[in-house]
Amino acid sequence: MTAASASIVVVNPNSSVSMTEAIQRSIEPLLAASTIPVRTVRVIDGPPGIDTQQHVMQAGPAMLRAIGAMPAAAVVVACFADPGVHLLREELTVPVLGIAESAYHAAIQFGHRFGIVSISEAAIGRHARYLRELSLMDRLAGDRSIGTGTAGLNEQDTIERVKDVATRLKQDDRAEVIVLGCAGLGEHRREIERHVGLPVIDPVQAAVGFAQMRVALSQ
Amino acid sequence: MTAASASIVVVNPNSSVSMTEAIQRSIEPLLAASTIPVRTVRVIDGPPGIDTQQHVMQAGPAMLRAIGAMPAAAVVVACFADPGVHLLREELTVPVLGIAESAYHAAIQFGHRFGIVSISEAAIGRHARYLRELSLMDRLAGDRSIGTGTAGLNEQDTIERVKDVATRLKQDDRAEVIVLGCAGLGEHRREIERHVGLPVIDPVQAAVGFAQMRVALSQ
Amino acid sequence: MTAASASIVVVNPNSSVSMTEAIQRSIEPLLAASTIPVRTVRVIDGPPGIDTQQHVMQAGPAMLRAIGAMPAAAVVVACFADPGVHLLREELTVPVLGIAESAYHAAIQFGHRFGIVSISEAAIGRHARYLRELSLMDRLAGDRSIGTGTAGLNEQDTIERVKDVATRLKQDDRAEVIVLGCAGLGEHRREIERHVGLPVIDPVQAAVGFAQMRVALSQ
Amino acid sequence: MTAASASIVVVNPNSSVSMTEAIQRSIEPLLAASTIPVRTVRVIDGPPGIDTQQHVMQAGPAMLRAIGAMPAAAVVVACFADPGVHLLREELTVPVLGIAESAYHAAIQFGHRFGIVSISEAAIGRHARYLRELSLMDRLAGDRSIGTGTAGLNEQDTIERVKDVATRLKQDDRAEVIVLGCAGLGEHRREIERHVGLPVIDPVQAAVGFAQMRVALSQ
Amino acid sequence: MTAASASIVVVNPNSSVSMTEAIQRSIEPLLAASTIPVRTVRVIDGPPGIDTQQHVMQAGPAMLRAIGAMPAAAVVVACFADPGVHLLREELTVPVLGIAESAYHAAIQFGHRFGIVSISEAAIGRHARYLRELSLMDRLAGDRSIGTGTAGLNEQDTIERVKDVATRLKQDDRAEVIVLGCAGLGEHRREIERHVGLPVIDPVQAAVGFAQMRVALSQ
Amino acid sequence: MTAASASIVVVNPNSSVSMTEAIQRSIEPLLAASTIPVRTVRVIDGPPGIDTQQHVMQAGPAMLRAIGAMPAAAVVVACFADPGVHLLREELTVPVLGIAESAYHAAIQFGHRFGIVSISEAAIGRHARYLRELSLMDRLAGDRSIGTGTAGLNEQDTIERVKDVATRLKQDDRAEVIVLGCAGLGEHRREIERHVGLPVIDPVQAAVGFAQMRVALSQ
Structure with a gap:
């Protein structure tokens, strides 16, 4: 795996197919505007969600196995706990981006204080x-939870609850930007943005955007 | 001028042709990897460099005149003083990025503390x-000057002085990333990076990269 | 214009005669206790209030024109946006005080956290x-607005709204001092102080008081 | 003792006559520009200098005895340890200013970071x-000592050592303002200022200047 | 008084016998697990409670008199105002621990932000x-008062009010640990802990525990 | 494993017998002054030292296996990287103390700024x-390395290098306390303390001392 190869690898450390597909859909606008290829993979034998310290600890080695010998120009870890990021940086020579870290770095470009919608x-x-x-x-302006674990995310009303929490972050905590504290919601980002009336950051989009920039500048 | 139009406008608030050309060359790698058009313009009747508070105060209105009715998807102000950025944000509906602000936001993605090479x-x-x-x-790890105003920038040895100062920022101030505190040095970025052994941020590249990401996500 | 001349010049960067007169009245107690002369001037061709970034940008050059060749021992910029302060410091050799900056520096002498009544x-x-x-x-304990622009300031009930907001800053935000976020209210300062039961800082009084001290110590 | 009476009382918590006279001389420029009377007193049975926690603890009650029934509009505690300031605020209804606190509040008006010349x-x-x-x-840019206790202050070379230390604070610590960390040096302030090339704050002058402003505004 | 002698001296700076007995009872669990002797003393001629700056100022010398020639391995000042701690450190060669300082240092071991129940x-x-x-x-997550001075502490309902305030610190301020802002409540600590569902720190227990550790490591 | 059982378990996450014995010797003074039993165990199949992110990631599960069904009143993780601390807190119901965290919490009791001697x-x-x-x-006053990995720690001169680095932290960085950034040096703590003339914190002693306090207060 070397920096010379042009593909950005987005790794979902859990095994969920629907989540991985949602991640893929969320980055389509970035792919459409770029010549740099992106591959999205999941950890087939990973847990259904990263919920415990055990999951966090196991994610690094599992992602290394999932990537295997796949050539990569950069790696994006597509879980808001940024699991295994330090381990991957130690093992790989290409840029490794966590999506939470990237989301925060994107958010501060849009306003002084951001709010987080947590799962x-x-x-x-x-x-x-x-x-x-x-x-x-x-x-940080505030961090509020929609009151459900990752298990609840496929339910019909998740987006509505995200909108409600984002609105409270704006009105009660004076957030100027909203960070979605989870992978997989990016395709709804602009809808949430219109509802809340604030810029909304999807962490996967943020990380992939930053990865594109890094790869372009290294060529 | 509306967000619907796809071109990013990079405005150099001074009148220097050579500086404007250097800015253009510095962003070539980003343009090569993207489908979003970029136009670089200068303020023809601007000062040769932005050196005083008078220059800073005048830059905003002058840039608005220079952009005129040009359709823009985003505007990058290509001067490290970020002059007129607040004014342009008040007047325009599209994203306005200052290159210093962008450079700092890029730098913190590469390490905890950055050093600035000042003019x-x-x-x-x-x-x-x-x-x-x-x-x-x-x-901020440290901020050190190469000991010359913008007037001195065309001199043969500027790059060497930048390398020396960057090396001191690394060795004496423990900087983990270097920010070039001036537009127009981006084409030498990788050479400086190799010399110093740290990531080096060119502010124009940072701002254009972020602008590309924003425009892609708004489409 | 040299430091040797004894007069402090207070410049109102807008054209309002009534505001300028209110400013003059607010500093009477300071003038009565001092031998240092003070002149209050307005920018005759200035905007009626400093409301936009355009106004802020234009204030510096306009104030320089208004002061002209007038001898000054110190200059006070009598607008809470502190417009043009950096420019005047670059152009003049005497102390230049912004009233917002001065109000904050005065407020922290009276308590740990202050509240701002914003326009x-x-x-x-x-x-x-x-x-x-x-x-x-x-x-900063809190910053709350009375919900009107500078246009509303002559209305009968402005002072009452200031008192209400100051009381909320005391009760809800635990402010220990109140800063009036606008020039022209100083003659009502003690009345507001009695109503709220906290020290109240008028920004023009603060700046003129600090200017008197500087001029006295430079003689 | 009530706020209605116009005199500012400056209390030197130690018994030194020469120090008290030096304090008096240092504030002459402020007195010359003001109509508010100032009285300087010392604690006749106080220690020769405030050097230990014992001295600090005893200073408050001793100053209260020294002021006695003297009418005061404000009290300045003229020792850089600000001893007894909280106690005096509890016992008196008029403003009580410590000179160290006042010096810091004055210093930040002149630059972002100050250096302290400590005894x-x-x-x-x-x-x-x-x-x-x-x-x-x-x-705080830096705090450096001239390497002698208060006992050494009458020595011929004190001023020279202060100049040397202030110069190091400027050159090595990048201080933009100098605070003299002791009462009694104010008459040499402008000489030190010229030598160092930075604004220099005398703590007694700062506190008396602030007290004048408060008394004027309460009348 | 030398460090070689093994006894920790806990000094209550007020004269209250019942408070001193409550302090003694609160540290029983620590004494039961340790071989290091502890003596609890009170200032017989002290005030009934430490309520004013006068009391704070007098506490140091009074505690020194109360300890007298008593051999001590460490001294704990058992009042949440930490009165006289700096003075005792100047006068004694053994460790001197304030209970407020110790409570804060203990609290941060249990969570990021603590709440204080103030008297x-x-x-x-x-x-x-x-x-x-x-x-x-x-x-600090928050600091809320039970709305009574030390005089009220023997009243029947003090513990109930402490529980209520601690619950508000948890629910409204998101405190993760509770600090009891007063000596003498330690015997109720576990009852409060069970009620609130958060770790609760008794300041006397914290200071005596830290003193035991220091004495053990110095032997 | 329940909190009711009285024994503190100190786990060395590496396999080194000599390190484990040194850890045991370092806590003897604390054991001598306490009635609470302590057991020191090592991870028999662990790495010789915790040097990489891989080691850090594996330490948590390995320590859980090493502790097994052993009854514990508290667990101390005896490695300065505090590996697996969050995982153990998730899995166990008794207090889990990392030695680095404990060392920092102990250090701030002795002075405002501490220096770290790093491996x-x-x-x-x-x-x-x-x-x-x-x-x-x-x-943090400063963090300086003795310039060798854990492999070098058995060399004759380690203690001398620690003393030299601690002295530089005192003299150049103005540290007021020294933290030993490694397990296994505690038996030399007082010797280093005498050499440097500052309090020295051994992280294992700090954590075991805090654990004793917690266990005593939970009984």
Whole structure:
């Protein structure tokens, strides 16, 4: 696997086919405007969702196995827990982008303080720890959960709950930008944006956009 | 001028032809990988360089005149003082990106603390003020000047001085990334990168890359 | 214009006669206790209020024209947007004080966290940017708007709305000091102070008081 | 003692006559420009200097005894340890200003980061604790000692050592303003200022200037 | 008094016998698990509670008199205002621990942000000042008072009010740990903990625990 | 494994027998002063040292296997990378203490800013990330490496190099406390302390001391 090869590899560390397809759909607008190829893969024997520290710990080695000998110009880890990112950076010579980190870096381009729509209450403390690690805590307006684990994400009303929570982040916490705290919602991004009246960041789109830029500049 | 039109407009707020050409050359790798058109323009009746508060104050209206009725999908202000960015955001409905702001946002993706290679001693205080405004001061490892104004930039040895200063930022200030504090050096970015052994950010490349991403996602 | 001349010049960057007169009245208590002369001038061809980035950009050159060859020991820019302050510092050799900056520096002498009574919602983000630039964000308890632009300021009930907002800053945001986010209210300062039960800072008074101190110490 | 009476009382918490006279001389320029009377008193039975925690603890009650029934419009505690300031605020209804606090508040009006010329190594940690308490630590460029206790202050060369230390704060720590970390040096302020080429803050002048402003505005 | 002697001395700076007995009972679990002796003393001629700056100022010398020639391996100041701690450190060669400082240091081991249950409204500003001095302000989730002075502490319902306030700190301020802002409640700590569902820190227990650790490691 | 059982389990996540024995010796003074039993175990099939992200990722599950059904009142992870701490907290109901986290929490009790003696250059960035996550970055005076990996630790001169680096942290970085950035040096702590003239924190001692306190208070 070398930087010379042009394909960006997006790895979903869980085994969900529908999530992987949603990820693929969400990045279509970026692919349409670029000449750099992107491949989306999933960890076939991974867990259905990354919910526990056990899952986080196992994600790195599992993703390395999934990528295997596949040539890559950059790797995007498509899970908002950014699992295994440090491990992949140690093992690979190409850029490795976590989608949460990328989402935060994109969000601060649109306003001073962003709000996060989280999938579960439990994630909120983890996000805070990560934002402190990245020295970005001052930029957080609020972090609110839609009150369901990743299991609930296929339900009819998920998008409606995301819109409601995003609206509270705008009105009560004065967020100027919204970060979607989960992979797989990107195809609904512009709809949410219109509803809330604020820029909305999809983390996978952010990471793939940044990866395209890096690959273009390394050629 | 509407967001529907696909071209990114890069405006050099000064009148220098050679600088404008250097800016154009620096973004070639990004253009080669993208389907989104980019136009680079200069302010024909602008000052030769943006050196004083007077220049900064006048840049906004002058850039608006230079862009005129040109359709734009996004505007990049190609001067490291980010002059007139707030004014353009007030007047235009499309994204307006300052190159300094973009450079800082790109830099923090590559490491925790970045160093700035400044064109003049006088710029250092201005950068600090701006970084505080952006809540990014914790990410600054150091800011060192090559000891010449923009007038000196065509001299033979500019690149060598940039390399020396970047090396000091790495060794003495423990910078993990280098930001070039001036437009027009992007075509030498990879050479400087190899010399210093750290990622180097060209501000125009950063802003154009981010603009491409925004335009692609708005289509 | 040299520092040797004893007069402090207070410049109102807009053309409003009534605002200029209110500014003059607000500083009477300071003038009564000092031997240093003060002149208050307005920008005759300025806008009626400083409401847009265009106004902010134009204020610096316009104030320079208004001051002209008038001898000054210090200059106070009497608009809470602190427009043109950096430009005037570049052009003049005497101290140049912005009233917002001065109000913040006065406020932190009275308590740890201050509240700002803002004239418009739009100003709140601008204040935050400025407070970050000044590294004073930790001292802000809250910033709330009375919900009208400068056009509304002559209305009968402005003072009542200021009192209401100041009271909310005290009760809901635990502000220990109140900053009036506008020139021209200083003559009502003590009345507001009595109503709210907290120290209240008028920005023009703060800047003129600091200017008197600087001029006295330079003699 | 009521706020209605017009005199500012400057209390030197130690018994030194020469120090008290130096304090008096240092504020002459402020008195010359103001109509508000100022009285300078010392604690006759106080220690020769405030050097230990014991001295700090005893200063508050001793100053209250020294002021006695003297009418005061404001009180300035003229020792850079700001001893007894909280106690005096609890006991008195008029403004009580510490000179260290006032010096820091004056310094940040002149530049982003200030340097402190300290009398002793031991004071440096104390200043840091105080600056953190005031949320002003980000504004400190450096704190360096002239390497002598208050006992050494009458020596011929004190001023020369202050100049040397101030120059190091400028050159090595990039201070933009200098704070004199001791009462009694104000009459040499402008000489030091000329030598160093930076604004220099005398803490007693700063506190008396602020007290004049407060008293004028309360009349 | 030398470090060689094994006894930790816990000093209550007020004269209350019942408070001193409550302090003694609260540390029983720590004494039962340790071989290091602890003595609890009170300042017989001290005030009934430490409520004013006068009390704070007098506490240091009074505690020194109370300890007298008693051999001590460490001293714990058992009042949440941490009065006289700096003075005792200057006078003694053994470790001197304030219980507020210790409580904060213990609290951050249990979660990122702690809430303080304060005895009075007036204490809240003092805690903030101290937390800033200790650079721990980022760790404070909230500080709420039970609305009574130390005089009210023996009343039947104090514990119930503490539970209510602690619950609000958890629910409204998202505190992850609770700090009891007063000596003498430690024997109820586990009951409060069970009620609130969060770790609860008793400041005396925290300080004595840390003192045991220091003494053990110095032997 | 329940909290009711009295034994603290100290787990060394690597397989080194000599390191495990050194850890055991370092905590003898704490054991001598306490009635709470402590067991020290190693991961028999672990790596010789925790040097890579792979090791860090594997440490959690390996420690869980090593502890097995052993009853524990608290668990101390005896490696300065704090590997697997979050995983163990998820899996166990008793307190889990990382030694790095504990060392930082102990260090801030002894002075405002601490210095870290690191085992390798590579660890320095990792420590910074962790300190930011813990909001303790303001307390770091400096972090300097002795320039060898864990492999070098048995060499004759390790202690001398630690002393030299600690002395530089004191003299050049103004550290007020020293943190030993590695398990296994605790038996030399007091010798280093005497040499440097500053308090020195051994991370294993800190964590075991804190664990004793927690266990005593839960009984």
